[in-house]
Amino acid sequence: MAQNSNKGSAVYDSSFDAHSPKQLTLMSDLSHALENQELELYYQPKVKVSDGSISGAEALVRWNHPKHGLLGPDQFIPLMERTRLIQGLTLWVIQEGFSQCAEWHRTGLDIILSINLSAKDLNNPELPDLISGIKGATGINPAWITLEITESSIMTDPDAAMGIIRRIHDMGFQFSIDDYGTGYSSLSYLKSLPLKELKIDRSFVSDILRDESDAVIVNATINLAHNLGLEVTAEGVEDQATLELLKEEGCDLAQGFHLGRPMPQSEFNQWCSENR
Ligand code: C2E
Ligand code: CA
Ligand code: CA
Ligand code: CA
Numbered sequence: 001m002a003q004n005s006n007k008g009s010a011v012y013d014s015s016f017d018a019h020s021p022k023q024l025t026l027m028s029d030l031s032h033a034l035e036n037q038e039l040e041l042y043y044q045p046k047v048k049v050s051d052g053s054i055s056g057a058e059a060l061v062r063w064n065h066p067k068h069g070l071l072g073p074d075q076f077i078p079l080m081e082r083t084r085l086i087q088g089l090t091l092w093v094i095q096e097g098f099s100q101c102a103e104w105h106r107t108g109l110d111i112i113l114s115i116n117l118s119a120k121d122l123n124n125p126e127l128p129d130l131i132s133g134i135k136g137a138t139g140i141n142p143a144w145i146t147l148e149i150t151e152s153s154i155m156t157d158p159d160a161a162m163g164i165i166r167r168i169h170d171m172g173f174q175f176s177i178d179d180y181g182t183g184y185s186s187l188s189y190l191k192s193l194p195l196k197e198l199k200i201d202r203s204f205v206s207d208i209l210r211d212e213s214d215a216v217i218v219n220a221t222i223n224l225a226h227n228l229g230l231e232v233t234a235e236g237v238e239d240q241a242t243l244e245l246l247k248e249e250g251c252d253l254a255q256g257f258h259l260g261r262p263m264p265q266s267e268f269n270q271w272c273s274e275n276r
Contacts, residue, residue, distance in 0.1 A: 027079055029065065034092055038064050041096050042262035045271065046114070046233060046255045049247050054275060056112035056146070058255065059097045060262045061089070077118070086120050091130060098138040098145065100265060105144060109272055114146045114176065119153035122161035128168050135171065142172030146196060149175060151183025158189070169194040176233075180221065190228060197253075198225045202236025205256075209241055222249050 033039055039061055046056040063071040080086040093115055101113040121127055135142060147168065154161045165175060176197035177190075181204055200221050208215045218234070225232040234246050237256030246254055260271060 026068075026076065027083075030076060030080060030085055033063055033065075034088055036066075038066065039089070039092060040064055040264065041093065041100070042264055043100075043113075043268040044255060044262040045260035045268070045275070046112075046253050047259050049234075049243065049251050049254050052259075054111060054272060055253055056114060057268065058114040058148075058262075059093060059100075059116070061093055081118050081120060084120070086118050087124055087127075090117060090121050090127075091134075094131060095134050095138070098134050098140045101144050102138045102140050105141070109269075111272075112144055112146055112174075114148050116148045116178065117153065119150075119156045122149065122153055122164055123157055125160075125164065127164055128171070131168055131173070132171060143174070146174040146176050148178040148199065150178050151180070151189075154189060154193075155183070162192070165193060179235075181217065195228075195230055197231040197233060199233045199235055199255075200251075202256075205234045205236045205242065205246075206238060208245055215245075218246075218251075219249050222251055226250070 040063075041059045042062050043057040044060060045054050046058060047053060048055050061073050061077075063076055065071050077086070077089075080089055097113050097115050101111075104111055104113075134140075149161075149165070154165075169175060174196040175194060176199055177193075177195060178199050179201040180198045182201045198221065200218055204214050204217050204221075208218050222232050231252045233253040233255060234251050235255050237243050237246065237254045238258050240258065242256075243254060243258060260275075263271060
Protein backbone atom coordinates (compact mmCIF):
# COMPACT_ATOMS: atom_id res chain seq x y z
CA MET A 1 0.00 0.00 0.00
CA ALA A 2 1.44 3.31 -1.05
CA GLN A 3 2.14 6.15 1.32
CA ASN A 4 1.18 9.38 -0.33
CA SER A 5 2.80 12.64 0.55
CA ASN A 6 0.74 15.75 1.06
CA LYS A 7 2.41 18.93 2.31
CA GLY A 8 5.18 16.68 3.54
CA SER A 9 3.10 14.61 5.92
CA ALA A 10 2.17 10.99 5.34
CA VAL A 11 -1.44 10.29 4.38
CA TYR A 12 -2.92 6.85 4.79
CA ASP A 13 -4.95 4.99 2.21
CA SER A 14 -8.57 5.00 3.36
CA SER A 15 -9.54 2.29 0.85
CA PHE A 16 -8.34 -0.37 3.26
CA ASP A 17 -11.53 -2.09 4.47
CA ALA A 18 -11.59 -2.96 8.16
CA HIS A 19 -14.83 -4.90 7.62
CA SER A 20 -13.45 -7.35 5.08
CA PRO A 21 -12.36 -10.90 6.04
CA LYS A 22 -8.97 -9.30 6.57
CA GLN A 23 -10.21 -7.94 9.87
CA LEU A 24 -9.67 -11.25 11.62
CA THR A 25 -5.98 -11.33 10.80
CA LEU A 26 -5.81 -7.62 11.53
CA MET A 27 -7.19 -8.34 14.97
CA SER A 28 -4.45 -10.85 15.71
CA ASP A 29 -1.84 -8.49 14.23
CA LEU A 30 -3.09 -5.82 16.63
CA SER A 31 -2.11 -7.74 19.71
CA HIS A 32 1.48 -7.64 18.42
CA ALA A 33 1.42 -4.07 17.13
CA LEU A 34 2.19 -2.57 20.52
CA GLU A 35 5.04 -4.92 21.39
CA ASN A 36 6.51 -4.60 17.87
CA GLN A 37 6.46 -0.80 18.16
CA GLU A 38 4.34 -0.43 15.03
CA LEU A 39 2.13 2.31 16.47
CA GLU A 40 3.07 5.96 16.14
CA LEU A 41 1.55 9.18 17.43
CA TYR A 42 0.95 12.00 14.99
CA TYR A 43 0.30 15.52 16.27
CA GLN A 44 -2.16 18.02 14.79
CA PRO A 45 -1.78 21.68 15.81
CA LYS A 46 -4.60 23.54 17.55
CA VAL A 47 -4.41 27.29 17.07
CA LYS A 48 -5.96 30.41 18.60
CA VAL A 49 -8.52 31.84 16.18
CA SER A 50 -7.74 35.41 17.29
CA ASP A 51 -4.08 35.49 16.21
CA GLY A 52 -3.22 32.09 14.68
CA SER A 53 -0.70 31.24 17.39
CA ILE A 54 -0.32 27.64 18.53
CA SER A 55 -2.13 26.67 21.69
CA GLY A 56 -2.00 22.91 21.64
CA ALA A 57 -1.90 19.66 19.72
CA GLU A 58 -4.07 16.57 19.43
CA ALA A 59 -2.40 13.16 19.55
CA LEU A 60 -3.75 10.93 16.75
CA VAL A 61 -2.55 7.37 16.51
CA ARG A 62 -1.28 5.68 13.32
CA TRP A 63 -0.31 2.06 12.71
CA ASN A 64 2.69 1.35 10.52
CA HIS A 65 1.46 -2.09 9.50
CA PRO A 66 4.23 -4.34 8.11
CA LYS A 67 2.01 -5.54 5.22
CA HIS A 68 -0.75 -2.95 4.76
CA GLY A 69 1.33 0.20 5.22
CA LEU A 70 0.15 3.24 7.15
CA LEU A 71 -3.30 2.66 8.69
CA GLY A 72 -5.48 5.39 10.20
CA PRO A 73 -7.31 4.97 13.50
CA ASP A 74 -10.71 4.48 11.84
CA GLN A 75 -9.26 1.28 10.36
CA PHE A 76 -8.32 -0.34 13.67
CA ILE A 77 -9.68 1.57 16.71
CA PRO A 78 -13.27 0.30 16.21
CA LEU A 79 -11.89 -3.26 16.14
CA MET A 80 -9.85 -2.64 19.29
CA GLU A 81 -12.85 -1.12 21.03
CA ARG A 82 -14.63 -4.47 20.87
CA THR A 83 -11.94 -6.00 23.10
CA ARG A 84 -9.77 -4.96 26.01
CA LEU A 85 -6.96 -4.22 23.54
CA ILE A 86 -8.17 -0.62 23.51
CA GLN A 87 -7.13 -0.20 27.15
CA GLY A 88 -3.56 -1.20 26.24
CA LEU A 89 -3.60 1.24 23.33
CA THR A 90 -4.89 4.07 25.53
CA LEU A 91 -2.14 3.47 28.09
CA TRP A 92 0.48 3.44 25.35
CA VAL A 93 -0.89 6.72 23.93
CA ILE A 94 -0.90 8.30 27.41
CA GLN A 95 2.65 7.14 28.15
CA GLU A 96 3.94 8.32 24.78
CA GLY A 97 1.92 11.56 24.81
CA PHE A 98 2.86 12.56 28.36
CA SER A 99 6.58 11.94 27.64
CA GLN A 100 6.39 14.01 24.46
CA CYS A 101 4.51 16.82 26.18
CA ALA A 102 7.03 16.89 29.06
CA GLU A 103 9.80 17.12 26.45
CA TRP A 104 8.08 20.07 24.69
CA HIS A 105 7.82 21.95 27.98
CA ARG A 106 11.48 21.21 28.81
CA THR A 107 12.44 22.83 25.51
CA GLY A 108 10.25 25.88 26.08
CA LEU A 109 7.31 24.88 23.90
CA ASP A 110 4.30 25.76 26.03
CA ILE A 111 1.52 23.66 24.50
CA ILE A 112 -1.43 21.63 25.75
CA LEU A 113 -1.74 18.07 24.51
CA SER A 114 -5.17 16.55 23.82
CA ILE A 115 -5.54 12.78 24.12
CA ASN A 116 -8.57 10.72 23.03
CA LEU A 117 -10.20 8.30 25.46
CA SER A 118 -12.72 5.68 24.36
CA ALA A 119 -15.86 4.30 26.01
CA LYS A 120 -14.09 1.27 27.49
CA ASP A 121 -11.55 3.56 29.19
CA LEU A 122 -14.39 5.32 30.99
CA ASN A 123 -15.46 1.93 32.37
CA ASN A 124 -12.00 0.99 33.61
CA PRO A 125 -11.80 1.66 37.37
CA GLU A 126 -8.00 1.24 37.24
CA LEU A 127 -7.53 4.12 34.78
CA PRO A 128 -7.12 6.94 37.36
CA ASP A 129 -4.32 5.10 39.21
CA LEU A 130 -2.64 4.14 35.94
CA ILE A 131 -2.72 7.77 34.79
CA SER A 132 -1.39 8.87 38.15
CA GLY A 133 1.55 6.47 37.78
CA ILE A 134 2.39 7.72 34.27
CA LYS A 135 2.09 11.31 35.50
CA GLY A 136 4.68 10.59 38.20
CA ALA A 137 7.02 8.74 35.84
CA THR A 138 6.99 11.44 33.15
CA GLY A 139 6.93 14.49 35.44
CA ILE A 140 4.00 15.94 33.52
CA ASN A 141 1.97 18.83 34.90
CA PRO A 142 -1.67 17.67 34.51
CA ALA A 143 -2.66 21.19 33.50
CA TRP A 144 -0.81 20.52 30.21
CA ILE A 145 -3.12 17.63 29.33
CA THR A 146 -6.71 17.62 28.05
CA LEU A 147 -8.56 14.31 27.80
CA GLU A 148 -11.15 14.13 25.01
CA ILE A 149 -14.31 12.12 25.61
CA THR A 150 -17.47 11.82 23.52
CA GLU A 151 -21.12 12.07 24.48
CA SER A 152 -21.72 8.44 23.49
CA SER A 153 -18.69 7.14 25.42
CA ILE A 154 -20.12 8.65 28.62
CA MET A 155 -23.59 7.24 27.98
CA THR A 156 -22.52 3.56 27.99
CA ASP A 157 -22.46 3.70 31.80
CA PRO A 158 -22.86 7.32 32.92
CA ASP A 159 -22.39 6.72 36.67
CA ALA A 160 -19.18 4.72 36.25
CA ALA A 161 -17.86 7.19 33.66
CA MET A 162 -18.67 10.16 35.88
CA GLY A 163 -16.79 8.64 38.83
CA ILE A 164 -13.69 7.92 36.76
CA ILE A 165 -13.75 11.38 35.14
CA ARG A 166 -14.01 13.04 38.58
CA ARG A 167 -11.04 11.11 39.97
CA ILE A 168 -8.86 12.03 37.00
CA HIS A 169 -10.04 15.65 37.11
CA ASP A 170 -9.20 15.81 40.84
CA MET A 171 -5.55 15.15 39.88
CA GLY A 172 -5.64 18.32 37.75
CA PHE A 173 -6.30 16.94 34.26
CA GLN A 174 -8.76 18.78 31.99
CA PHE A 175 -11.66 17.30 30.03
CA SER A 176 -13.18 18.13 26.66
CA ILE A 177 -16.28 16.90 24.82
CA ASP A 178 -15.19 15.71 21.37
CA ASP A 179 -17.42 15.54 18.26
CA TYR A 180 -19.90 17.76 20.08
CA GLY A 181 -23.39 17.63 18.57
CA THR A 182 -23.16 14.12 17.10
CA GLY A 183 -24.27 12.19 20.23
CA TYR A 184 -27.75 11.37 21.47
CA SER A 185 -27.35 12.52 25.04
CA SER A 186 -29.26 15.26 26.81
CA LEU A 187 -27.66 18.53 27.83
CA SER A 188 -27.87 17.69 31.53
CA TYR A 189 -24.43 16.08 31.63
CA LEU A 190 -22.89 19.32 30.41
CA LYS A 191 -23.43 20.95 33.76
CA SER A 192 -22.54 17.90 35.85
CA LEU A 193 -19.20 17.14 34.16
CA PRO A 194 -16.00 19.03 35.02
CA LEU A 195 -15.37 20.29 31.48
CA LYS A 196 -12.97 22.82 30.04
CA GLU A 197 -13.87 22.65 26.36
CA LEU A 198 -16.38 21.69 23.67
CA LYS A 199 -15.07 20.62 20.27
CA ILE A 200 -17.62 21.22 17.55
CA ASP A 201 -17.70 18.27 15.18
CA ARG A 202 -16.26 18.69 11.70
CA SER A 203 -19.63 17.77 10.14
CA PHE A 204 -21.06 21.11 11.37
CA VAL A 205 -17.97 23.22 10.70
CA SER A 206 -16.95 22.22 7.18
CA ASP A 207 -20.03 23.70 5.49
CA ILE A 208 -20.76 26.85 7.53
CA LEU A 209 -20.08 29.11 4.53
CA ARG A 210 -22.73 27.37 2.41
CA ASP A 211 -25.20 25.78 4.83
CA GLU A 212 -27.24 28.26 6.86
CA SER A 213 -28.41 25.67 9.42
CA ASP A 214 -24.84 24.53 10.09
CA ALA A 215 -23.89 28.18 10.63
CA VAL A 216 -26.77 28.56 13.09
CA ILE A 217 -25.75 25.40 14.99
CA VAL A 218 -22.11 26.52 15.23
CA ASN A 219 -23.13 29.99 16.41
CA ALA A 220 -25.51 28.53 19.04
CA THR A 221 -22.88 26.06 20.26
CA ILE A 222 -20.28 28.80 20.69
CA ASN A 223 -22.76 30.87 22.72
CA LEU A 224 -23.86 27.89 24.81
CA ALA A 225 -20.25 26.95 25.60
CA HIS A 226 -19.27 30.50 26.50
CA ASN A 227 -22.32 30.91 28.73
CA LEU A 228 -21.26 27.74 30.55
CA GLY A 229 -17.72 29.10 30.91
CA LEU A 230 -16.21 26.65 28.41
CA GLU A 231 -13.71 27.14 25.60
CA VAL A 232 -14.79 26.17 22.07
CA THR A 233 -12.68 24.50 19.40
CA ALA A 234 -13.89 24.13 15.83
CA GLU A 235 -12.68 20.97 14.12
CA GLY A 236 -12.17 20.45 10.39
CA VAL A 237 -11.27 24.00 9.34
CA GLU A 238 -10.19 23.56 5.73
CA ASP A 239 -10.00 27.13 4.39
CA GLN A 240 -9.30 30.74 5.34
CA ALA A 241 -12.89 31.93 4.79
CA THR A 242 -14.19 29.41 7.34
CA LEU A 243 -11.54 30.55 9.80
CA GLU A 244 -12.60 34.20 9.28
CA LEU A 245 -16.24 33.37 9.91
CA LEU A 246 -15.32 31.47 13.09
CA LYS A 247 -13.37 34.52 14.21
CA GLU A 248 -16.46 36.72 13.74
CA GLU A 249 -18.48 34.21 15.74
CA GLY A 250 -15.99 34.41 18.62
CA CYS A 251 -14.75 30.83 18.41
CA ASP A 252 -11.65 30.38 20.61
CA LEU A 253 -9.59 27.65 18.95
CA ALA A 254 -9.46 25.89 15.60
CA GLN A 255 -8.04 22.70 14.21
CA GLY A 256 -8.01 21.55 10.60
CA PHE A 257 -6.05 20.85 7.45
CA HIS A 258 -5.96 24.59 6.63
CA LEU A 259 -4.00 25.20 9.84
CA GLY A 260 -1.94 22.03 9.95
CA ARG A 261 -2.33 18.33 9.26
CA PRO A 262 -1.57 15.60 11.76
CA MET A 263 2.22 15.16 11.55
CA PRO A 264 4.86 12.78 12.89
CA GLN A 265 6.61 14.16 15.97
CA SER A 266 9.77 15.44 14.23
CA GLU A 267 7.73 17.22 11.57
CA PHE A 268 5.45 18.71 14.22
CA ASN A 269 8.45 20.11 16.11
CA GLN A 270 9.68 21.64 12.84
CA TRP A 271 6.20 23.11 12.20
CA CYS A 272 6.20 24.67 15.67
CA SER A 273 9.59 26.31 15.18
CA GLU A 274 8.33 27.83 11.90
CA ASN A 275 4.93 28.93 13.22
CA ARG A 276 5.75 30.37 16.61
P1 C2E B 1 -11.23 12.79 16.20
O1 C2E B 1 -10.81 12.68 17.62
O2 C2E B 1 -12.47 13.55 15.90
O3 C2E B 1 -9.96 13.40 15.44
C1 C2E B 1 -10.05 14.31 14.39
C2 C2E B 1 -9.97 13.61 13.05
O4 C2E B 1 -10.25 14.55 12.02
C3 C2E B 1 -8.58 13.07 12.75
O5 C2E B 1 -8.74 11.90 11.98
C4 C2E B 1 -7.97 14.19 11.91
O6 C2E B 1 -6.93 13.74 11.06
C5 C2E B 1 -9.16 14.60 11.11
N1 C2E B 1 -9.07 16.00 10.65
C6 C2E B 1 -8.45 17.03 11.25
N2 C2E B 1 -8.59 18.18 10.54
C7 C2E B 1 -9.34 17.85 9.45
C8 C2E B 1 -9.82 18.62 8.32
O7 C2E B 1 -9.61 19.82 8.19
N3 C2E B 1 -10.56 17.93 7.39
C9 C2E B 1 -10.81 16.59 7.50
N4 C2E B 1 -11.52 16.01 6.53
N5 C2E B 1 -10.37 15.85 8.56
C10 C2E B 1 -9.64 16.47 9.52
P2 C2E B 1 -7.93 10.57 12.30
O8 C2E B 1 -6.53 10.89 12.73
O9 C2E B 1 -8.14 9.65 11.15
O10 C2E B 1 -8.68 10.00 13.58
C11 C2E B 1 -10.00 9.52 13.47
C12 C2E B 1 -10.57 9.21 14.83
O11 C2E B 1 -9.88 8.12 15.45
C13 C2E B 1 -10.42 10.36 15.81
O12 C2E B 1 -11.42 11.32 15.57
C14 C2E B 1 -10.59 9.62 17.13
O13 C2E B 1 -11.96 9.41 17.41
C15 C2E B 1 -9.94 8.30 16.85
N6 C2E B 1 -8.58 8.30 17.41
C16 C2E B 1 -7.43 8.80 16.90
N7 C2E B 1 -6.40 8.59 17.74
C17 C2E B 1 -6.91 7.96 18.83
C18 C2E B 1 -6.36 7.46 20.06
O14 C2E B 1 -5.15 7.60 20.35
N8 C2E B 1 -7.23 6.84 20.92
C19 C2E B 1 -8.56 6.70 20.65
N9 C2E B 1 -9.34 6.09 21.56
N10 C2E B 1 -9.11 7.16 19.52
C20 C2E B 1 -8.30 7.77 18.61
CA1 CA C 1 -10.48 13.95 19.29
CA1 CA D 1 -13.44 15.20 16.97
CA1 CA E 1 -14.45 12.21 14.92
